[in-house]
Amino acid sequence: xxxxxxxxxxxxxxxxxxxxxxxxxxxxxxxxxxxxxxxxxxxxxxxxxxxxxxxxxxxxxxxxxxxxxxxxxxxxxxxxxxxxxxxxxxxxxxxxxxxxxxxxxxxxxxxxxxxxxxxxxxxxxxxxxxxxxxxxxxxxxxxxxxxxxxxxxxxxxxxxxxxxxxxxxxxxxxxxxxxxxxxxxxxxxxxxxxxxxxxxxxxxxxxxxxxxxxxxxxxxxxxxxxxxxxxxxxxxxxxxxxxxxxxxxxxxxxx
Numbered sequence: 001x002x003x004x005x006x007x008x009x010x011x012x013x014x015x016x017x018x019x020x021x022x023x024x025x026x027x028x029x030x031x032x033x034x035x036x037x038x039x040x041x042x043x044x045x046x047x048x049x050x051x052x053x054x055x056x057x058x059x060x061x062x063x064x065x066x067x068x069x070x071x072x073x074x075x076x077x078x079x080x081x082x083x084x085x086x087x088x089x090x091x092x093x094x095x096x097x098x099x100x101x102x103x104x105x106x107x108x109x110x111x112x113x114x115x116x117x118x119x120x121x122x123x124x125x126x127x128x129x130x131x132x133x134x135x136x137x138x139x140x141x142x143x144x145x146x147x148x149x150x151x152x153x154x155x156x157x158x159x160x161x162x163x164x165x166x167x168x169x170x171x172x173x174x175x176x177x178x179x180x181x182x183x184x185x186x187x188x189x190x191x192x193x194x195x196x197x198x199x200x201x202x203x204x205x206x207x208x209x210x211x212x213x214x215x216x217x218x219x220x221x222x223x224x225x226x227x228x229x230x231x232x233x234x235x236x237x238x239x240x241x242x243x244x245x246x247x248x249x250x251x252x253x254x255x
Contacts, residue, residue, distance in 0.1 A: 006081055006082075006083070007081065007082050007083065007105060007184075007185070007186075007255070008072075008076070008082075008083045008102065008104045009026070009031070009082065009083065009084045009085060009103065009105050009107060009186075010085050010087050010101060010104040010105065010106045010107065010187065011023075011084060011085065011086055011087060011107050011108070011109055012089055012106065012107065012108050012109070012110075012114055012146060012149050012150075012153075013086075013087075013088060013089075013108065013109035013110065013146075014088065014089065014090065014110075014111070014114075014141060014143045015088060015090065015116070015120060015141070015235065016111070016116045016119035016120045016123075016145060017109050017110060017111035017116060017166050018111060018166035018169075018170075018209055019086050019088075019109055019166075020035075020086070020107070020204075020212050020215045020220070021166070021210075021215055021221070022086075022109055022166070022169070023035060023084065023149035024201070024218070025169075025173075025177070025194055025221065026082075026084035026195045027084070027196065027201065027203070028194045028195060028196045028200075029082075029181075029186070029188065029194065030080060030081075030082065031080055031082040031083065031084040031186075031189055031249075032074060032076050032077045032078045032080035032082070032084070032188075032203075033084045033085070033086070033203045034071075034082050034083065034084070034085040034086065034205055035086055035204055035205040035208075036086050036088060036205055037061075037062075037068050037072050037087070037250070038065060038068055038087065038088070038091035038092065038096070038124050039057070039061075039072060039088065039091055039140070039179070039205065040057050040058060040060075040061035040062060040063045040068075040204075040205075041062070041063050041064065041065045041091065042088075042090065042091040042093065043057055043058065043063075043097075044058055044063040045063075045065075045093055046093075050124075050125075051123075051124070051207075052123060052207065052210030052211060053206060053207030053208075053209070053210040053211065056206045056207070057205065057206050057222055059204035059206075060205075060224070061206060065093075065095070065096050066097075069097070069101065070099050071139065072085055073100065073103065075128065076209055082186060085104070087112065088142055089140075089142055089145035089146045089149045090101065090139070090140070090142030090145055091147070092145065092148075092149065093186050093220045095196070098130045098149075100123045100153060101149075101152060101153065101156060102156055105161075105184050106149075106151075106152075106153035106156065106157065106161045107162045107164070107180070107184065108146065108150060108153075108161060108163040108164070108249055109159055109162070109163075109164055109165075109166060110146070110163060110164070110165050110166070110246060110249055110253065111165065112166065112167075112229070112246065113141065113143055113238075113239045113242035113243055113246050114229045114231050114239050115167075115229050116141055116142075116143065116168070116242075117141055117231060117235055117238055117239055117242075118229055118231060120140075120141060120146075120167050121235070123211065123221075124140060126140065126235055126238060128234055128235060128237055129240060133202070133242060134237055134238065135241070137238045138238050138241040138242050141227065141238060141242055143242040143245045144241070144242060144245045146245060146249060147245045147248055147249070150249050160252040161252075162180055162184060162254065163249055163250070163252045163253040163254065164176055164177075164180055164253060164254050165250065165253045165255075167224050168253065168254070168255055170222065170223060170224030171223070171224045173184070173221050174190040175190075176254055176255070177190075177194075178190050179254045180254055183254075193220070194220060194221060195219050195220045196218075196219060196220070197219070198216060198217060198218065198219050199216050200212070200216060202213055207212065
């Protein structure tokens with residue numbers, strides 16, 4: 001689906017990996033954007049009624065994954081040449097046919113599991129009292145599922161796809177975004193300020209008011225300040241479960 005002069009980016013990540021911030025960045029770089037097109041499908045299929053914005057999301061967006069595939073393959077909106085689509089591996093349930101990935105530049109946005117999990121607890125409860133709950137909690141975090149998507153993308157592209165760590169982007173945006181853009185052929189001027197309007201954006205999903213309040217307050221990338229991530233003791237096994245998948249992909253990250 002990347003026809004002459006038009007390119008589709010599928011940026012894969014777990015939830016809470018600063019993925020909305022990255023969507024703002026690429027929108028500022030001139031890309032059209034699509035905000036988690038498969039989330040409404042996943043929300044309905046898994047009956048996650050406790051997710052913030054459940055009702056308005058199902059009422060506002062397509063929930064049939066087959067129709068979603070057709071939506072993401074439609075002509076790029078807004079007269080743009082580049083189409084940045086924000087995708088979550090967690091949303092790709094086994095029934096979803098992933099052959100559509102062959103028409104996309106598949107890329108990966110990662111963040112350390114400890115940071116993802118601590119951030120996620122603001123929105124989703126992670127209960128871990130036995131091994132079956134441990135696996136379920138890890139899959140709700142969405143990092144283990146990235147491996148399947150990463151391996152498929154590697155097969156499609158004939159080598160490891162581009163990987164960026166959210167903290168690396170904040171620490172050195174010009175270098176990391178410059179190298180990333182060079183890998184995929186996206187025009188990038190390191191001297192051009194990257195900024196955006198605060199608040200909700202036109203292409204944000206219907207769930208945005210419930211999930212994106214911190215991003216609403218931003219107008220640019222904020223420098224990364226390392227700080228200790230305090231993981232609740234009960235959730236440390238989830239971090240440990242997710243860590244091998246993170247490290248498997250992180251070894252390919254741009255720095």
